Amino acid sequence: GSSNTINSNNYADNYENDQSGKEEGEVIDIWQLMINTKSRVRKKFNEVSxxxxxxxxxxxxxxxxxxxxxxxxxxxxxxxxxxxASEYAAAACWRSQTKHACDSIQSWAWSYLNLGISAFSS
Incomplete structure (x- = not known):
């Protein structure tokens, strides 16, 4: 079925841990954050493309x-x-999907989820 849970080996856990000191109202739903990030990145990617x-x-x-x-x-x-997800992304963009590539992808995504795509703003 389609549920809004992410397996324990991913960013939902990291995100929730980072949010532990915040008021309940300040904690952003991880799914909405990812949807918003996808939208911003797709828009910028299309502009660049x-x-x-x-x-x-x-x-x-x-x-x-x-x-x-x-x-x-x-x-x-x-x-x-x-x-x-990082293996799929690596396979789609590079010839190999090394652990380093997958780790880098997860790191980049975590940065975008937390900071947005300001590093790529023109």
């Missing part, structure tokens, strides 16, 4: 981060574990 001059000026690493973050967040929303 449709503007060659921006793509040329955007570091290849940053462009790849857009792609993998979008794929990762979508997989998490499809109820994959963080590990599986």
């Amino acid at each position: 449709n503007c060659n001059s921006v793509v040329e000026n955007l570091a290849a690493c940053q462009y790849t981060r857009f792609r993998v973050n979008l794929r990762y967040v979508q997989s998490c929303l499809d109820e994959c574990t963080a590990v599986k």
